[in-house]
Amino acid sequence: MLLLLKAIARLATFVLLIALAVLGLAAAVFSIQGDSRAVSLPRLAQHFQLPELRDVVGPYLDRLEADGPTAWVSVGAGAALIAAGLLLLAGVLMPRRERLVVLEEHDEARLAARRRPLAHVAAALAERERGVTRTKVRVRPARLGRGRLRVATYYSRGRSPEEIERRVSAAVEPLADAFRLRKRVRARQGERGKARVQ
């Protein structure tokens, strides 16, 4: 979604700049002559049909300002403008989510990990703990600040979830600390037939 917004924002920037350049050139060229001659600013306004636009916008504003019930069509148009503006702002300002989780970065050299193998490493560390039968790990790099490491761990009967959470949390802590990830560990009792035999 953000990738699409960024592409639209880039295209919109280019189109905006071209439009401004054309307008600037037109204003420069049509400043050559005065009054209402062929290459004058009033003639440029006529080429852009600004008098006709004034005759449409003026009465529209008058109707909008008059007392009466809420003009729902205009409310919708205003809401659409706000939404378009916010989407453009998101496309321009929001940083892309990193595809990699960064361990260290010095100048151009970087130590980083892809999300899936890092999740596999965290799962392997969690599954070494006694009583853990299966884990599901999700690694989510951050747009700003720290990323997230979510561990859902399944345990065999006879174990307490608190104990499993504490031990799994301790097992993945060095990894989470090294990659500056906020970790969240949840323990659930394994379902019959799905768990690995310990």
Next chain:
Amino acid sequence: MKIRQRIRARTSPVAYVGRTLLALLALALVWYGLMLVLLAAKLSPDKVDAISRYRTAFDYFAGLQPGDVTSRVRLIAGLSGFAVFAVCCFLAWKELPRPYLARGDLSLLEDEQTTITVKPRAIERAAEAAVVEHPAVIGAAARYGEQLNVDIEVRRGRDLAQTMREAQLLVAEALSRLELPALPVSVTLAGFDRRRREIQ
């Protein structure tokens, strides 16, 4: 055969000026969209005009007559218009993406009679061979561009950070041993062999 060439695109820092213009346009859309909603919801037009000057601006431009365009106005409009044209053309030119091939030969010496170059694959092979010497690394794929990227696959989850630092050091040492120029070396964890770990 694995394709190792990469096409990258440079973005000029000047392009951010264009993005700033778009951000201003987006803010104007949000602001005047909000004013439109307030007017449509029958809020007092005087209050809306007081905070946005929408009516004042419209009346000013709607009331302009050909006689208002004096020689001085024409001069200002002409010069400003040309300046806007020049600046916006330059910014639009800078907005265009410039793709380039990131991978090429490394030139060690070049004079009138001698040219010494190292093919990128040789550098990549040297890096890959150095990294797989690490006991925790079972595979590596290097890519030489403006820097040297090495993707590694590991067999051990413990001490992953240390493994990656050591892998980076091994590559740097290999480059130094081969008397190649020091390059920025990036190491990326690209694989973890879970199956092998369980069999062990």
